[in-house]
Amino acid sequence: MGISIDYDRFVETMQEQAKIGATPEGGLNRLALSDPDKAVRDWFVDQLIDEGLEIRIDAIGNVFGRRSGSHPNAAPILLGSHLDSQPNGGIYDGALGVIAALEFIRTLNDEGIKTHHPIEIVNWTNEEGSRFQPAMQGSGVWAGTHDIDIQYEKSDEEGNTLEEELERIGYKGDAPTEPQEDYESYLELHVEQGPCLENEGVDVGVVTGVVGFTWGEMNFTGESDHSGPTPMDSRSDALVAAANVISQIQRIPGMLGERTVGTVGEIKSHPNSVNIVPGETMITWGFRDPDDDIVQKAYEMVVSEAKHAAVREGVELEYSETMRSSSVEFADRCINTAQSAADELGYTSTQLISGAGHDAAHLASVTDTGMIFAISEDGKSHSPQEYTSWEDCYKAANTFSNTAYQIATNHSN
Amino acid sequence: MGISIDYDRFVETMQEQAKIGATPEGGLNRLALSDPDKAVRDWFVDQLIDEGLEIRIDAIGNVFGRRSGSHPNAAPILLGSHLDSQPNGGIYDGALGVIAALEFIRTLNDEGIKTHHPIEIVNWTNEEGSRFQPAMQGSGVWAGTHDIDIQYEKSDEEGNTLEEELERIGYKGDAPTEPQEDYESYLELHVEQGPCLENEGVDVGVVTGVVGFTWGEMNFTGESDHSGPTPMDSRSDALVAAANVISQIQRIPGMLGERTVGTVGEIKSHPNSVNIVPGETMITWGFRDPDDDIVQKAYEMVVSEAKHAAVREGVELEYSETMRSSSVEFADRCINTAQSAADELGYTSTQLISGAGHDAAHLASVTDTGMIFAISEDGKSHSPQEYTSWEDCYKAANTFSNTAYQIATNHSN
Numbered sequence: 001m002g003i004s005i006d007y008d009r010f011v012e013t014m015q016e017q018a019k020i021g022a023t024p025e026g027g028l029n030r031l032a033l034s035d036p037d038k039a040v041r042d043w044f045v046d047q048l049i050d051e052g053l054e055i056r057i058d059a060i061g062n063v064f065g066r067r068s069g070s071h072p073n074a075a076p077i078l079l080g081s082h083l084d085s086q087p088n089g090g091i092y093d094g095a096l097g098v099i100a101a102l103e104f105i106r107t108l109n110d111e112g113i114k115t116h117h118p119i120e121i122v123n124w125t126n127e128e129g130s131r132f133q134p135a136m137q138g139s140g141v142w143a144g145t146h147d148i149d150i151q152y153e154k155s156d157e158e159g160n161t162l163e164e165e166l167e168r169i170g171y172k173g174d175a176p177t178e179p180q181e182d183y184e185s186y187l188e189l190h191v192e193q194g195p196c197l198e199n200e201g202v203d204v205g206v207v208t209g210v211v212g213f214t215w216g217e218m219n220f221t222g223e224s225d226h227s228g229p230t231p232m233d234s235r236s237d238a239l240v241a242a243a244n245v246i247s248q249i250q251r252i253p254g255m256l257g258e259r260t261v262g263t264v265g266e267i268k269s270h271p272n273s274v275n276i277v278p279g280e281t282m283i284t285w286g287f288r289d290p291d292d293d294i295v296q297k298a299y300e301m302v303v304s305e306a307k308h309a310a311v312r313e314g315v316e317l318e319y320s321e322t323m324r325s326s327s328v329e330f331a332d333r334c335i336n337t338a339q340s341a342a343d344e345l346g347y348t349s350t351q352l353i354s355g356a357g358h359d360a361a362h363l364a365s366v367t368d369t370g371m372i373f374a375i376s377e378d379g380k381s382h383s384p385q386e387y388t389s390w391e392d393c394y395k396a397a398n399t400f401s402n403t404a405y406q407i408a409t410n411h412s413n
Numbered sequence: 414m415g416i417s418i419d420y421d422r423f424v425e426t427m428q429e430q431a432k433i434g435a436t437p438e439g440g441l442n443r444l445a446l447s448d449p450d451k452a453v454r455d456w457f458v459d460q461l462i463d464e465g466l467e468i469r470i471d472a473i474g475n476v477f478g479r480r481s482g483s484h485p486n487a488a489p490i491l492l493g494s495h496l497d498s499q500p501n502g503g504i505y506d507g508a509l510g511v512i513a514a515l516e517f518i519r520t521l522n523d524e525g526i527k528t529h530h531p532i533e534i535v536n537w538t539n540e541e542g543s544r545f546q547p548a549m550q551g552s553g554v555w556a557g558t559h560d561i562d563i564q565y566e567k568s569d570e571e572g573n574t575l576e577e578e579l580e581r582i583g584y585k586g587d588a589p590t591e592p593q594e595d596y597e598s599y600l601e602l603h604v605e606q607g608p609c610l611e612n613e614g615v616d617v618g619v620v621t622g623v624v625g626f627t628w629g630e631m632n633f634t635g636e637s638d639h640s641g642p643t644p645m646d647s648r649s650d651a652l653v654a655a656a657n658v659i660s661q662i663q664r665i666p667g668m669l670g671e672r673t674v675g676t677v678g679e680i681k682s683h684p685n686s687v688n689i690v691p692g693e694t695m696i697t698w699g700f701r702d703p704d705d706d707i708v709q710k711a712y713e714m715v716v717s718e719a720k721h722a723a724v725r726e727g728v729e730l731e732y733s734e735t736m737r738s739s740s741v742e743f744a745d746r747c748i749n750t751a752q753s754a755a756d757e758l759g760y761t762s763t764q765l766i767s768g769a770g771h772d773a774a775h776l777a778s779v780t781d782t783g784m785i786f787a788i789s790e791d792g793k794s795h796s797p798q799e800y801t802s803w804e805d806c807y808k809a810a811n812t813f814s815n816t817a818y819q820i821a822t823n824h825s826n
Contacts, residue, residue: 194642211641215687226794227676227699228624229607229768232666234792239677243659250653253645263640264652265687267680274628274678274697274735276795284687286640322687355642379647381639382689 002344002402003111005103010397011390013099017043017083018091027384028085028093032126032137033061033162038169040083044098044123051105053121057173060148061125061166062138064175067105069118069408075184077408078367079104079400080122082138082359086130090191090386092393094359096374097189098123100397104404115408117184124359125171131156134323139359141177143366148177183367185334185407188360189400190371191388195379196352203347203395205373206338210354210361211259212327213288214299218245218306222315224271224279239269239278241306241313248305249285252298260289261355262298290327290353299324327353328361334370334403341402347395372400415757415815416524418516423810424803426512430456430496431504440797441498441506445539445550446474446575451582453496457511457536464518466534470586473561474538474579475551477588480518482531482821488597490821491780492517492813493535495551495772499543503604503799505806507772509787510602511536513810517817528821530597537772538584544569545578547736552772554590556779561590596780598747598820601773602813603784604801608792609765616760616808618786619751623767623774624672625740626701627712631658631719635728637684637692652682652691654719654726661718662698665711673702674768675711703740703766712737740766741774747783747816754815760808785813 020043021028021036030036041063048055053065066076081097101121108115124142129135132154140146152163166172197205222236246264253260263286270280287298303319310317335351342349352373360371374396377387388396433456434441434449443449454476461468466478479489494510514534521528537555542548545567553559565576579585610618635649659677666673676699683693700711716732723730748764755762765786767774773784787809790800801809 192642193639194644195647196642196644199647213641223793224796225792226606226769227674227678228626228701228770229605229609230674230792231607231609231672231768232663232674234608234612237663237676239659239680240663243656243677246652246656247660250645250650259644261640261643261645263650263688263690264656265640265689265691266685267652267682267691268685269680272679272681274699275676276678277676278678278680286687288641355644356639357641379638379643383637 003107003405005107005398005401007394010099010103010394013103014096014393017095017099021085023088023384025384028089028091029087030083030085031087031131032084032128033165033169037084041123041171044083047102048121051109053105056175057171058142058175058177059173060138060141060151060177061171061173062142063123065121067119069116070114071116074117075182076118076120077184077404078120078122078186079404080124081188081190082124082127084126084128086128086382088384089382090384092191092386092388093381094127094190096191096393096397100189100400103397104401107401116411117408119408127359132162136357136359136362139362143362144178145362179366185331185368185370186360186363186366187334187400187404188358188371189396190358190373191381191386192373192376193356193381194376197350197373197375198377200350202350203392204342204349204399206335206342206349206351207330207354207371207373208335208351209290209327209329210357211288211290212292212295213286213325214295214321215323216285216319216321217282218285218317218319219280219282220310220315220317221280222313223277225277227275227277230277235277236314237277238281238315241309241315242267242281242283244309245302245306246283249302252301256298257289257291257294259353260287260294260298262287288355292326325357328364330364330370331368334368337406338370338372338399338403341406342399345398345402347399370403372396372403416520416818418520418811418814420807423512423516423807426516427806430508430512434498436501436797438797441502441504442500443496443498444500444544445497445541446578446582450497454536454584457496460515461534464522466518469588470584471555471588471590472586473551473554473564473590474584474586475555476536478534480532482529483527484529487530488595489531489533490597490817491533491535491599492817493537494601494603495537495540497539497541499541499795501797502795503797505604505799505801506794507540507603509604509806513602513813516810517814520814529824530821532821540772545575549770549772549775552775556775557591558775592779598744598781598783599773599776599779600747600813600817601771601784602809603771603786604794604799605786605789606769606794607789610763610786610788611790613763615763616805617755617762617812619748619755619762619764620743620767620784620786621748621764622703622740622742623770624701624703625705625708626699626738627708627734628736629698629732629734630695631730631732632693632695633723633728633730634693635726636690638690640688640690643690648690649727650690651694651728654722654728655680655694655696657722658719659696662715665714669711670702670704670707672766673700673707673711675700701768705739738770741777743777743783744781747781750819751783751785751812751816754819755812758811758815760812783816785809785816
């Protein structure tokens with residue numbers, strides 16, 4: 001009924017990609033459009049050519065390879081993820097999804113299987129958002145969420161623009177940066193980047209959607225006074241106001257949903273000297289939940305808390321929401337097919353919603369979309385400690401391949 | 414009975430020194446042993462020479478000028494403060510004390526007054542502690558608190574050592590860096606750097622001592638996880654632990670003394686990215702109180718709170734006290750003489766303890782010491798907003814001069 005990808009070749013291919021941009025700690029430094037990203041793209045294109053795929057590179061550097069189907073008018077199924085990494089990232093992350101898709105194609109070729117639907121494999125540009133913002137840039141442009149001309153102007157810390165870097169590494173292609181036909185579906189495999197699968201003790205995760213989120217920044221402005229002679233009741237301490245909000249951001253999730261998370265990831269304080277009452281403090285907020293109403297409620301609560309903290313400490317508050325993303329629900333038929341694939345392979349699984357953003361969230365506005373998660377041991381990602389055993393990688397890749405296989409060979413779609 | 418310094422010349426001299434290292438915002442950038450510090454030292458030495466003083470520069474750059482007294486064996490009275498500033502400091506700070514002492518000498522010379530006691534004027538090296546640590550370095554060495562060879566090795570952010578910079582600007586003198594005779598007393602004038610005098614609506618402050626303090630650093634180490642997929646109960650958030658301690662440091666003073674202050678001046682968090690749970694956070698603490706037992710109690714409370722916060726958040730704690738300074742009580746006879754001087758001049762005054770450290774705190778271990786404060790409007794200091802009206806500067810300088818005059822002319826000491 002199903003297919004089975006080759007364990008040894010799959011692991012070898014994972015190890016091969018992990019050499020490109022490898023760090024001494026065993027991780028990856030393969031920032032979007034850097035030299036290592038060019039190298040891994042070149043390597044990836046070679047693999048696609050070896051498999052006889054028709055290569056297409058679009059104007060934002062997304063790399064597609066197409067394998068034709070047996071039916072001339074059948075809609076293509078799109079499979080992929082991303083090969084770029086964080087500056088000190090791990091070797092699994094999105095690469096696992098790209099390599100799984102490649103192994104699926106190789107298996108079809110080895111076995112001479114002709115699928116009803118054409119199959120496209122894709123490596124999306126700049127999923128990480130570390131060198132250029134926003135994250136999921138290539139898929140966002142392709143899905144029509146972002147304007148390419150605006151994205152071209154985005155620059156890294158050295159002032160290099162995205163467009164210049166695309167040209168420099170030779171990946172500003174001429175294919176259109178939007179779908180030219182209806183797609184049958186999009187499937188993506190990624191590591192979970194969280195501890196849920198491991199905690200539940202299952203082999204793979206079937207992803208039902210992606211949480212919505214709000215990100216923002218708030219700045220408190222008080223008075224930078226000498227910390228010795230300034231009595232407590234004469235102070236306007238920006239850091240104390242910020243600290244109260246940090247504590248509250250940890251508490252807000254407990255008042256909302258079971259899956260709500262709230263984080264202050266970034267803080268900057270000025271003048272940041274042991275002997276001076278902080279006059280200016282900036283913190284970020286981030287809340288995520290599968291329910292957009294809860295995200296909105298978290299936003300309202302953090303703004304309210306910040307206003308109260310500012311009044312209590314006698315400081316000024318400015319705040320702005322820097323990003324809001326609605327939650328995404330994946331297509332039932334993709335979820336069900338992935339679930340069947342896991343079941344038929346005899347892998348234990350659970351259905352879960354993704355707490356992290358993925359290219360699949362953009363694709364869900366283009367076509368029916370599904371995702372599969374591999375275990376992340378200890379929930380670690382974006383670090384050299386990111387780890388998924390080869391057995392767990394294989395189970396996830398095999399589940400992914402069988403899901404794709406079932407959809408690609410279905411004549412009724 | 415008393416003397417009266419010349420208002421116009423005093424203001425002009427204050428304005429003259431304020432040009433050396435002036436910033437566009439109207440403040441000073443006269444870091445210890447920088448080119449502007451050399452320039453103001455050169456200017457200061459010229460003034461001392463003009464007044465016929467005997468110049469002495471010691472091996473840590475403290476500049477002394479001596480005016481002989483009428484009695485050959487009478488102990489000298491030492492008057493001074495510091496001319497260095499913070500990188501973005503104000504024009505009053507310690508300069509007010511040095512210029513007041515200079516004007517006092519000029520007034521004695523103008524009026525041909527011979528004092529019983531010799532008078533020395535001093536500009537201490539590196540009171541600010543901004544470029545080289547610790548603060549109050551020159552007076553600390555001279556008073557025997559610090560070892561000069563250790564201080565010579567201290568370096569600024571560019572790696573220049575104190576000794577190299579003393580040599581570079583020509584202020585590594587050959588006079589001994591310790592008292593060569595018994596001193597009659599030390600008097601210092603400084604701006605308050607706090608709001609108490611203004612709040613009480615008085616002209617000048619008579620300082621009774623300097624608070625003790627504890628400074629320290631604590632580091633929390635948790636786990637840097639992706640903020641999306643990591644549930645709240647799987648986190649070890651270093652910043653949340655730190656925030657709880659920041660809140661508590663604001664509350665500890667209210668549980669201790671009326672004059673206790675507690676401050677977190679500095680915070681650093683890693684990796685400091687909106688999308689990552691903070692894995693490492695460092696904060697400083699600072700507590701001050703006139704009562705050393707209360708300082709010790711504050712230290713114990715903050716360490717206890719930090720340990721509890723670390724357990725609550727599941728993070729590791731390391732902490733160390735970086736400095737502890739005992740409180741200082743000034744000499745009753747200096748306090749009383751200063752009080753009489755203010756009263757006789759018809760200035761309103763209050764007695765207060767200094768919340769900031771001063772060179773006078775080191776000098777109190779050498780000789781009977783007293784201090785006078787000028788008003789700091791809005792309590793501002795170490796910024797271009799530092800402001801004391803010329804009238805208030807003059808009242809403080811005149812109180813200082815008359816205090817010095819009474820002691821210097823007292824034959825019974």
